[in-house]
Amino acid sequence: MTPFNTLLEVVKHCDKFPYTIDPQSTEEQHHATPVYLGRHKIGNILPHVLPALTEYNNKTEPAPFVINKDSITFASWVTTAELRTTVMKQLMDTWRANKTFKVLAGWRNELYPVYGDSEQEGNIAFVMERAATPLFGISTFGVHINAFTRDENGHILMWVARRAKTKQTWPGLLDNCVAGGISYSYSVKDTMIKECDEEASIPAALASKAHSVDVISYYTYTDGGLQPETQYIYDLELPKDFTPTPCDGEVGCFYLWPLEKVKETILKNEWKPNCALVAINFMMRHSFITPDDEPDYIHISYRLHRRLEFPTVRKGHSS
Template identity: 40%
Template sequence: MSVVTRAWAETMRRLQRECNSFQQPGSSKSISHKFAVAGVHLGYCRPADAQAILAAVPGVFALEPSTVANEPAVLTLSPALNRDSPAARTAAVMGVMQALRRSNTMEALAGWRDELFAVAPEYGGPVYFEIERAAASLLGVSQFGTHLNGYVRTGASGNPAQDLKMWVSRRSLTKPTWPGKLDNLCAGGLPSGMSPHENMRKECSEEASVPAELSGRCVAVGTVSYTSELSRGIFPECQFVYDLELPESFQPVSADGEVGEFYLWDVPTILHSISTPEFKPNCALVFLDFFIRHGILTPDSTPLYPELVSGLHYSGPLARD
């Protein structure tokens, strides 16, 4: 495919580095405080964010000297909260984040969701507390989500680049993050207490009106992971990726207003589009992963193929050490 040139591959590698910006030279990683609870490392917090958090409600958070030479102090909870229950920690942290929200000084909290994420050292690990989704980036804790590749088989040549079309959505202009950007057919953050498959089916219903008998066929196919640093904070993210073959008769309809438009595009159109600023960056990587897994991008046809494959998977969503 003519679109897959050396220049295209280099653009996609730059996009991967952008998504993993916290691990790149020039990020705030070296000056950020590790965030820990009861001695367990859970995230990172930038110095200015840490000062705001410490001042918002005194006595909830604290700084402790790092046990590693020349590292910044560790941001943690008060000794009493470190010994307390997850529910008590959740309430105390929520009080701090609500105070910061009222102050209207933290960009991240402008997109308050009233949705809780679990805070754990790894996926499926013990939950140390729950945090408002919009506030998670202030403490740089791991966030998880689910993304769906919805595709339609329109040919039978045996060449997936010719036989497949994929649904692309455009985010509503009222979305608090990445408004108007191109996206996967369905995607969403993973709320506390919900399984990835359950969440994927929920997003299918809410964002694209995919009938339950279809969404139940979605197949878990892997993950895409990275740690971004944006103006809103630090985002160690792991996206659970699902594929779903849809009938040609299916037409997505937004049920919750979070999608402005849907497009059914051929492979060359999407390959071009994911290399442009029109796409939400992590969603572009989910499409890239699909094209690699389905043999649309191969070592024979794709410059920088090994780098593009490895750039979809960094060492865990937090990549702590």
């Protein structure tokens, strides 16, 4: 893992989808085809995904999509959230069965909501398998919890997770104490409490004391596809005598580190990229990183709060 020279480099390593599209670039991120639902852009499809979608669409009767040079939409007969959900399920089931894309090997049987239908409760346009969302560049949402305590001098010590080596994504890297995606029908707070229990054995009575403090957003990509993401951030000060304990096998172990160690390991590139951003945000909010000692302070803040162009939840993340 190549180390970073600055924290701004850390942020750019995650928030790396181009801000300005260059049609002359050879990188495929500059040549994504937008997916629309009515007037809303709900995703982007990279050039390497488009041939498989076109082939599927041509073989399916009636065709579920309208694929043009500059846009992709659902066909005119796909008029409801239920039909969109069915269309996406049939497509992804086919691709998974045919092993069309490696990212689908990480199938989770976990549904994520896709937003953009104001006629539906919560603005939900349809739901789809979590592992498949990068193939359509769907904007997803999650919750990250910074768990911490204080030493006898009042200095913050952060609980840091080491991802299990058996994890399908980013195995063995450092992570926030608790984090998880917001599945269909779960609220933000319900997700936070559920993940605290599942990943760190933090009981609901203690997890419910967490404070909602911020939201960060960024637009990244991996070999699996495009990932515009928004993370709700919570801070949870744990009692000094409480130790998080791995529960569901996703975490190998937990460390209790001073913020100096947290920053050091971030610059050494030992963290899952988006989780490093959550930790940087924590250190800024708790004045460990300040405008006077961090020359890129403003630019880091901008990049932690990227304005994404996709529809968002309305009236909560519930069905």
